[in-house]
Amino acid sequence: MQFGVFTVGDVTPDPTTGRTPTEAERIKAMVAIALKAEEVGLDVFATGEHHNPPFVPSSPTTMLGYIAARTERLVLSTATTLITTNDPVKIAEDYAMLQHLADGRVDLIMGRGNTGPVYPWFGRDIRDGIDLAIENYALLRRLWREDVVDWEGKHRTPLQSFTSTPRPLDDVPPFVWHGSIRSPEIAEQAAYYGDGFFANHIFWPKEHFQRLITFYRERFEHYGHGAAHQAIVGLGGQVFMRRNSQDAVREFRPYFDNAPVYGHGPSLEEFTSQTPLTVGSPQEVIDKTLTFRQHFGDYQRQLFLMDHAGLPLKTVLEQLDHLGEIVPTLRREFAVGRPADVPEAPTHASMLKAGVR
């Protein structure tokens, strides 16, 4: 099982000091978090992609390429790559290039993006979101798998005799996850291709995602990629830890209360009871995280959101130290009783070995 962190890349004032980091500070902080993730023994770092303030990561492969050069083991991913507003040709090129630079330590989580104006800024219409995700991804797959592509579709200029370069490393395209918080069409898409399905369930109650993930697993089996329990599932998580549970709550509360996504709404206590958010001792985080397996079945990837809402870098790095301390326990506990035929998350090495194209 893979454990890692994913970051939105928001530039948010620290509510306890009122200080807003500069873009440069935030970008460098994201890099520091990735390096720390490898140092403490995590497996994955995933960056968001945004094209509007207050977010900085508009160019994920630039950042991931830089991180690739400074890490050895870490799998570099996205959370999420905008399959709707990006040109699939550019995604094919950028991530194949990154694959070569990172020696294959690359995968992607596709997402549609829910910020209305971003679509017209990139010449798209949000009402075409699902159709764009389907058409663009179908083209992206061909660009990575066929050396010469003739193509016509609804949303992009046609291609005749186009070759996307560089070709994927070892002719093995990056593994792809599809992220969605509410669209069965995207779960269906992931199942159809035998790709992974990533449910960022951190802001919503689990019941909603149980339906979506169960549906993905059933359809994965329907399309002949394996049994339902062998489908490739990733989950989000959100934690804040201190040795003493009360200290964690006291320290995190102002960040929770003012968080851009859910601040000024429910109390910390209500939100932690309704969503995967855990604020407490390392043992409480372990206990809550282990319940995900009961709710969603054995799964392959667990990413934690650690660095949003204006938390200072120093605090985030301390949080990653805590996470590094509990991950061995999580690995051990998740392995107990896990059927031998439940696969690990595909990596470049595993797909190369299995002859996947």
Next chain:
Amino acid sequence: MTGGTTTTLAVVQAGLGSPSSTQLLATRLAEGVERFVPGLEVRTVHLRDLARDIADNLVTGFPSARLRESVESVVGADGLIAVTPTFNASFSGLFKSFVDVLEPESLAGKPVLVGATGGTERHSLVLDHALRPLFAYMRAIVVPTGVYAASSDWGAEGLPGRVDRAAGELADLLAGRAATKPEERFVPFEELLAGR
């Protein structure tokens, strides 16, 4: 009414006071429908009790457990009575916020009786200028008679007749239809892919 199953009626009322004329009107409308539909199962949602849950849902994007329960009882009911006080020439913000947390098509095809209360008769067009367009957008079927009760109506003739007429219209619609609980749509991938 479908054979053998109970007909259910959800009553959503946004009264804030206690006692509240909005609650009073909602109760009379529900009792009116009950007289026409024996065995009617009535479930009342008092929005005041859910005020914070509704605000939280607007902020977080998901309902609390008890709000979800209320939403499901409304969406799953065969018919709906919706009653709001008139605030500043329209339905109350709390009332609209509740409608705002419903899924866009969740009231499609549902028979709805609209009611409103206010301090004076001069606001009675709130039924036709605010509530009807709202439920038309939600693709609900609003019965022809809406019931508006000003303070003075509680001591005047006429209200019981309007309540009866509106209740009878809703009961007629309820008698003619099965539950309108929306089904989740499912499109297989080949269809989504459409040959691409």
